[in-house]
Amino acid sequence: MDSAIQLITPEHELALGLDGPISAVEGAHLAHLAHLVPDGGTIVEIGTNVGKSASFMGFGLRFAKNFKAKVHCVDLWSLGGKTQQKNYRSQDKFSKFQENIKRLGLQDVLTGHVAESTEFSKTWKEPIDLLFIDAGHTYEAVRADYESWQGFVKAGGFIAFHDYVDKCPGVVQLIDQEVIPDLQWQDWQQVQRLISAKRKNH
Numbered sequence: 001m002d003s004a005i006q007l008i009t010p011e012h013e014l015a016l017g018l019d020g021p022i023s024a025v026e027g028a029h030l031a032h033l034a035h036l037v038p039d040g041g042t043i044v045e046i047g048t049n050v051g052k053s054a055s056f057m058g059f060g061l062r063f064a065k066n067f068k069a070k071v072h073c074v075d076l077w078s079l080g081g082k083t084q085q086k087n088y089r090s091q092d093k094f095s096k097f098q099e100n101i102k103r104l105g106l107q108d109v110l111t112g113h114v115a116e117s118t119e120f121s122k123t124w125k126e127p128i129d130l131l132f133i134d135a136g137h138t139y140e141a142v143r144a145d146y147e148s149w150q151g152f153v154k155a156g157g158f159i160a161f162h163d164y165v166d167k168c169p170g171v172v173q174l175i176d177q178e179v180i181p182d183l184q185w186q187d188w189q190q191v192q193r194l195i196s197a198k199r200k201n202h
Helices: 012-016 024-035 052-063 093-103 117-121 139-152 169-179
Strands: 042-046 070-075 110-114 128-133 153-161 185-191 194-199
Touching (some): 024 128, 024 153, 024 194, 052 128, 070 093, 128 139, 139 169
Parallel strands (some): 042 070, 128 153
């Protein structure tokens, strides 16, 4: 597994200043993946909180002058639900997300969808160039998100997961036992708790 390639955008510190567990180097890798998205392409993030990781990806698109591409942020936010971690259950999370993306000038790039991710996937139609999964961390929750969304990732597109670390055994179990052994994914890269791969061209 390779060390993750990073991209420090001019707006890197702005995204880093938002609340959330994404580190500087993890955010830089997400920015790198986003800047590889084709012109007018699509990024989907499952689990957004107040928009830190999404902002790194939005700035990655901007760095590439990919002004038509979009980041779709899917989160329970105020809906709550059994897969939502308690520390993300505050009623004001969605308003903070909206305030943050407006303040950073990303309101035309990032779109929030207040929805349960696996249910929302049933209405989804577009191919995805980059899928980032960082929502419920139990094995059952992350597996459900993976199974619901991975089929939309295009050949040559990317998938990424956060919290690939021992304290999140459900995430580790899914990736080690099901995702890595599925040989449709290649070019694995890891930086701290973030891990990503590219779908093979068939």
